[in-house]
Amino acid sequence: MHYGIKCALAGQFKFFAGTYNPRPLTNVPDKNCLQSGCHDKRLVESKVIFTKRGINFDHKPHFTEMKKGIKLHCRSCHSDIVQGEHVKVSLNVCFLCHFKGVPHDQAVTGCPSCHSSPKQPIVVKGKTFSHEEVMKAGYKCNQCHVEITKGDGVTPKEKCYFCHVERTEAYNDIKFIHEKHVNEKQIDCLWCHPKIEHGKIKVVEKVPVLK
Ligand code: HEC
Ligand code: HEC
Ligand code: HEC
Ligand code: HEC
Ligand code: HEC
Ligand code: HEC
Numbered sequence: 001m002h003y004g005i006k007c008a009l010a011g012q013f014k015f016f017a018g019t020y021n022p023r024p025l026t027n028v029p030d031k032n033c034l035q036s037g038c039h040d041k042r043l044v045e046s047k048v049i050f051t052k053r054g055i056n057f058d059h060k061p062h063f064t065e066m067k068k069g070i071k072l073h074c075r076s077c078h079s080d081i082v083q084g085e086h087v088k089v090s091l092n093v094c095f096l097c098h099f100k101g102v103p104h105d106q107a108v109t110g111c112p113s114c115h116s117s118p119k120q121p122i123v124v125k126g127k128t129f130s131h132e133e134v135m136k137a138g139y140k141c142n143q144c145h146v147e148i149t150k151g152d153g154v155t156p157k158e159k160c161y162f163c164h165v166e167r168t169e170a171y172n173d174i175k176f177i178h179e180k181h182v183n184e185k186q187i188d189c190l191w192c193h194p195k196i197e198h199g200k201i202k203v204v205e206k207v208p209v210l211k
Contacts, residue, residue, distance in 0.1 A: 050089070053115040068097055069175045071183045079188060093189050095196040100153040104201070105142035117141070127210055134209055147202035155192045162191075 050057040063072060077089050098108050107113065117131035134144075142148075160168040170176055181187040 051091075055114045070097075070178045073182070073186050075186050076182065076189065090190075091198075092195045095149070095198050096153050096189055096193055099149045099196050099198060100193075104147045104149045105145060107148075111141050124207065124210060129207070129210055137209070139208070144204050144207055145200070145202075146204055148198055148200075150197040150201050151194055153193045153196040156194070159192050 047056055047058045049055070061067075063074075077093050079088075079090055094114075098114070099106075100108070102108055111117075117135060119132065121128050121130040121132075123129070155171075157168065157171055160171060177192075181192070182189070
């Protein structure tokens with residue numbers, strides 16, 4: 001059976017079931033996103049402060065350099081760039097690159113790469129707690145934040161069969177797989193990868209220094 005046909009049918013089914021991106025196979029060339037009247041290239045060369053944690057996000061290195069051998073498209077992060085809320089960003093895409101393949105108390109690029117610990121004291125179990133103080137005392141984030149991620153993001157092989165009945169032996173050739181699907185076809189990361197969640201997944205029971 002021609003896998004293109006299987007893919008189209010399966011894709012439609014999942015679309016109506018509401019569980020998948022309805023447009024996995026449409027190609028939106030990046031130049032469409034950058035034409036005048038749509039987006040000025042300068043915008044994409046600027047830094048943006050992102051999320052309430054104040055992440056200093058820079059498009060340029062992410063977009064112009066190959067990160068982890070993956071050439072990103074506008075749509076890799078802005079999955080709805082052609083309509084509606086098109087600058088809405090999927091954090092799941094960030095988390096795949098920044099947390100995949102390391103233990104649940106670490107980040108590939110380290111913690112301060114996106115955000116540091118809160119500057120202001122916070123209230124924990126009715127008591128005031130200052131990150132500034134414990135960091136000065138030499139603590140590491142993972143002495144308290146013992147789990148900051150959930151899920152390993154590893155692609156189950158069955159995901160390939162969703163669209164293909166053959167060529168799945170290429171599963172192990174990561175570079176080729178990303179080239180074919182992400183670079184050439186702009187297929188969403190989450191068609192293959194399960195989500196990695198990130199946040200206060202697990203904090204130590206007895207927080208040191210909590211007065
Ligand atoms: C690695 C992920 C990523 C890629 C790839 C990416 N963006 Fe973004 N983009 C972001 C993030 C994060 C923001 C900040 C969103 C927010 O503040 O909610 C953003 C914001 C924007 C904004 C709003 C800028 C502003 O100053 O408010 C525009 C316009 C934009 N992106 C266009 C693009 C275009 C066009 C491309 C492709 C050339 C692209 N982006 C590729 C992550 C990405
Ligand atoms: C394709 C993989 C990939 C994706 C997707 C990705 N990043 Fe990154 N990012 C990296 C790598 C690798 C580095 C650091 C090493 C380097 O500079 O090459 C990095 C660096 C960073 C840095 C530090 C930059 C600096 O100046 O030191 C921030 C902040 C960041 N990323 C935030 C984000 C956010 C937010 C998203 C989602 C909107 C995102 N990244 C998506 C791979 C990725
Ligand atoms: C790719 C960027 C990135 C990296 C790297 C990163 N974080 Fe985060 N972190 C986020 C984002 C985004 C949020 C969600 C908060 C938001 O929406 O503003 C978050 C949330 C959190 C929260 C929960 C905050 C809350 O209000 O519930 C904790 C705790 C946290 N991060 C700790 C860490 C630790 C510890 C590290 C290093 C191991 C780390 N983070 C590395 C991006 C990152
Ligand atoms: C000595 C223990 C300890 C250390 C070390 C520590 N934290 Fe925390 N952190 C906590 C506790 C406790 C909380 C509150 C957890 C809760 O709300 O259940 C917290 C909360 C947070 C939050 C959420 C703040 C909010 O507004 O709710 C972020 C973000 C965070 N930590 C980041 C970090 C980062 C990044 C590091 C390392 C640079 C770090 N923490 C080091 C104990 C620690
Ligand atoms: C969302 C659907 C989708 C998923 C999931 C998917 N693929 Fe693909 N794949 C495609 C499309 C579309 C193409 C491009 C086909 C074309 O150009 O005719 C492609 C191309 C390929 C090719 C290149 C075929 C050629 O002859 O050039 C290989 C090999 C491949 N996929 C293997 C895989 C593997 C392995 C997985 C699982 C890790 C996978 N695919 C998951 C849709 C998918
Ligand atoms: C067609 C399926 C497919 C798509 C789409 C896809 N990946 Fe992957 N990716 C894989 C496979 C297969 C592997 C190897 C098995 C694993 O670790 O999941 C992999 C591995 C990875 C790794 C680990 C790389 C390493 O060197 O260890 C990262 C990080 C990653 N992918 C990020 C992404 C991001 C970010 C996107 C979207 C921009 C994406 N992937 C889209 C199939 C895919």
